[in-house]
Amino acid sequence: MSDKRVYLYDSTLRDGAQTQGVDFSATDKAAIAQSLDLLGIDYIEGGWPGANPTDDAFFGNPPTLHRAKLAAFGMTRRAGRSADNDPGLAPVVSSGADVITLVGKSWDFQCTVALGVDLDENLRMIGDSIRHATTKAKEVIYDAEHFFDGYKGNPDYALKCLKAAHDNGARWVVLCDTNGGTLPDEVERIVAAVTKVVPGSHVGIHCHNDTENAVANSLAAVRAGARQIQGTLNGLGERCGNANLISLIPSLVLKMGYETGLSASDMTRLTQVSRELDERLNRAPLRNAAYVGEAAFAHKGGLHVSAVEKDPKCYEHIAPELVGNHRKILVSDQAGRSNFVARFREIGLDIDPKDPRIAGMMDEVKQREFSGYSYDGAEASFELLARSYLGEVPEYYRLSSFRVIDERRWNARGDLITLSEATVKVSLRDATQMAVAEGNGPVNALDAALRKVLLPVYPELQDLKLVDYKVRILTPEAATAAVTRVLIESADRRGNTWTTVGVSGNVIDASYNALRDAIVYKLFRDGASV
Ligand SMILES: CC(=O)SCCNC(=O)CCNC(=O)[C@H](O)C(C)(C)COP(=O)(O)OP(=O)(O)OC[C@H]1O[C@@H](n2cnc3c(N)ncnc32)[C@H](O)[C@@H]1OP(=O)(O)O
Numbered sequence: 001m002s003d004k005r006v007y008l009y010d011s012t013l014r015d016g017a018q019t020q021g022v023d024f025s026a027t028d029k030a031a032i033a034q035s036l037d038l039l040g041i042d043y044i045e046g047g048w049p050g051a052n053p054t055d056d057a058f059f060g061n062p063p064t065l066h067r068a069k070l071a072a073f074g075m076t077r078r079a080g081r082s083a084d085n086d087p088g089l090a091p092v093v094s095s096g097a098d099v100i101t102l103v104g105k106s107w108d109f110q111c112t113v114a115l116g117v118d119l120d121e122n123l124r125m126i127g128d129s130i131r132h133a134t135t136k137a138k139e140v141i142y143d144a145e146h147f148f149d150g151y152k153g154n155p156d157y158a159l160k161c162l163k164a165a166h167d168n169g170a171r172w173v174v175l176c177d178t179n180g181g182t183l184p185d186e187v188e189r190i191v192a193a194v195t196k197v198v199p200g201s202h203v204g205i206h207c208h209n210d211t212e213n214a215v216a217n218s219l220a221a222v223r224a225g226a227r228q229i230q231g232t233l234n235g236l237g238e239r240c241g242n243a244n245l246i247s248l249i250p251s252l253v254l255k256m257g258y259e260t261g262l263s264a265s266d267m268t269r270l271t272q273v274s275r276e277l278d279e280r281l282n283r284a285p286l287r288n289a290a291y292v293g294e295a296a297f298a299h300k301g302g303l304h305v306s307a308v309e310k311d312p313k314c315y316e317h318i319a320p321e322l323v324g325n326h327r328k329i330l331v332s333d334q335a336g337r338s339n340f341v342a343r344f345r346e347i348g349l350d351i352d353p354k355d356p357r358i359a360g361m362m363d364e365v366k367q368r369e370f371s372g373y374s375y376d377g378a379e380a381s382f383e384l385l386a387r388s389y390l391g392e393v394p395e396y397y398r399l400s401s402f403r404v405i406d407e408r409r410w411n412a413r414g415d416l417i418t419l420s421e422a423t424v425k426v427s428l429r430d431a432t433q434m435a436v437a438e439g440n441g442p443v444n445a446l447d448a449a450l451r452k453v454l455l456p457v458y459p460e461l462q463d464l465k466l467v468d469y470k471v472r473i474l475t476p477e478a479a480t481a482a483v484t485r486v487l488i489e490s491a492d493r494r495g496n497t498w499t500t501v502g503v504s505g506n507v508i509d510a511s512y513n514a515l516r517d518a519i520v521y522k523l524f525r526d527g528a529s530v
């Protein structure tokens with residue numbers, strides 16, 4: 001095996017499950033394991049058999065893996081027990097997993113304080129447990145908890161712990177920066193010292209992100225000779241998390257020239273895998289996530305876009321496609337002509353880059369951004385603005401007025417309820433039409449009334465769904481008189497999504513503006529006839 005091969009060990013389902021706010025079901029775990037397997041990760045740590053019913057259910061019916069080895073996690077035997085008579089160790093070693101990973105102490109301070117055992121007994125706990133595990137699984141790994149703190153305090157003892165594991169059959173000894181306080185230069189120095197005792201091809205690294213250095217520390221360990229990296233998807237994990245495999249893998253492969261189990265085509269799935277995890281956790285993906293974030297290759301500054309148009313290398317450290325991401329050109333008050341021209345090309349708007357109307361459009365966007373609009377997250381409103389400026393957007397309807405009433409009252413059953421009612425009046429194909437609708441809130445009522453009046457003429461709107469509604473206060477110092485910005489995300493059944501923006505000192509008015517753009521954009525995209 002090449003000296004450049006680094007093995008990836010994913011702990012999303014174990015250390016990741018220790019993240020505040022994360023609670024995987026056994027089904028979640030199976031789906032994530034399959035996604036990691038497809039990606040080309042070498043080891044997938046499924047959890048701790050015997051620790052909770054979810055992990056028991058997962059190991060009771062493990063997913064079929066084609067490329068990865070499944071690892072079961074546990075701790076070394078309790079003090080004073082034998083390894084084959086330890087009720088905590090038993091479910092781990094009999095889990096049927098290909099690999100058993102046992103965490104054990106390697107910091108003398110932890111032995112005396114946390115375990116309350118003498119240092120020799122801890123060495124026996126490690127050796128006995130590892131030896132016992134080797135009789136039950138094909139491969140055994142020792143996670144040396146607090147290794148770096150231990151090494152700094154008592155290097156001889158920390159190394160003895162590694163030797164106890166290695167000499168008793170551990171395939172890997174993994175140096176854990178459990179408290180996450182070690183810096184890259186220390187990691188590199190200490191790992192280099194360890195490889196004089198245990199060969200680097202048997203040394204792994206497990207870093208926590210408490211100083212935001214988990215990825216840098218893992219890369220430093222590899223530089224010093226370690227050949228296994230433990231980490232998690234999107235950096236999940238106890239406290240500040242673990243080393244983020246999603247950003248670590250491309251750095252390791254594309255920048256440092258190491259090999260992993262991922263092929264170049266597997267790497268193009270990184271963005272998808274990262275976002276699928278966020279989707280499962282019901283949280284928004286981090287926009288500025290390295291490599292895979294929506295903003296990782298988004299260009300906003302006019303100078304940047306002008307140069308990226310000539311050669312993307314001017315402002316991109318790698319081609320976004322290598323990790324399955326894509327380039328994005330934003331239009332905002334930071335934009336120059338190049339941003340506009342690039343954006344027009346993206347939306348298929350045919351305009352000569354030298355057209356003098358572009359300057360007028362730029363002024364209008366900058367003025368609107370000054371008043372609170374933000375177009376870099378509301379592409380559909382920008383497209384409507386640009387196309388309207390060029391006279392391409394028909395007037396599908398003209399709003400004459402709307403009125404919204406909120407009422408809080410007791411109903412006949414004695415419950416306190418709040419209802420909204422909206423009335424809209426529009427001119428539509430030369431006739432005035434009016435509709436009234438109720439909703440659980442004013443925007444909901446307004447949306448319902450607009451649909452009621454527009455649907456008979458534009459059946460396309462049947463297929464318009466509002467999927468997200470966000471309000472941001474732009475002038476909090478003005479308290480309840482503040483200017484608000486509303487962003488609405490809409491979707492249709494074909495899977496198209498688009499975002500629109502509205503701004504006003506009145507939140508209903510701002511919502512109407514964003515709602516109007518959402519409707520008009522849908523009609524325009526569908527080619528609705530006026
Ligand atoms: C660095 C890490 O992230 S390691 C992984 C940490 N993950 C978790 O803890 C999640 C899963 N853990 C659990 O579900 C529970 O803690 C269990 C089932 C493992 C143990 O639960 P309990 O038996 O109730 O023990 P509890 O968690 O309160 O305390 C841990 C015990 O293990 C002992 N212990 C801790 N580490 C080790 C070790 N490496 N080897 C042997 N014993 C250990 C502690 O001294 C303590 O013993 P005590 O009960 O005699 O005081």
Ligand SMILES: CC(=O)C(=O)O
Nearest residue numbers: 103143145146176178
């Ligand atoms: C094993 C582990 O999770 C740690 O030491 O951080």
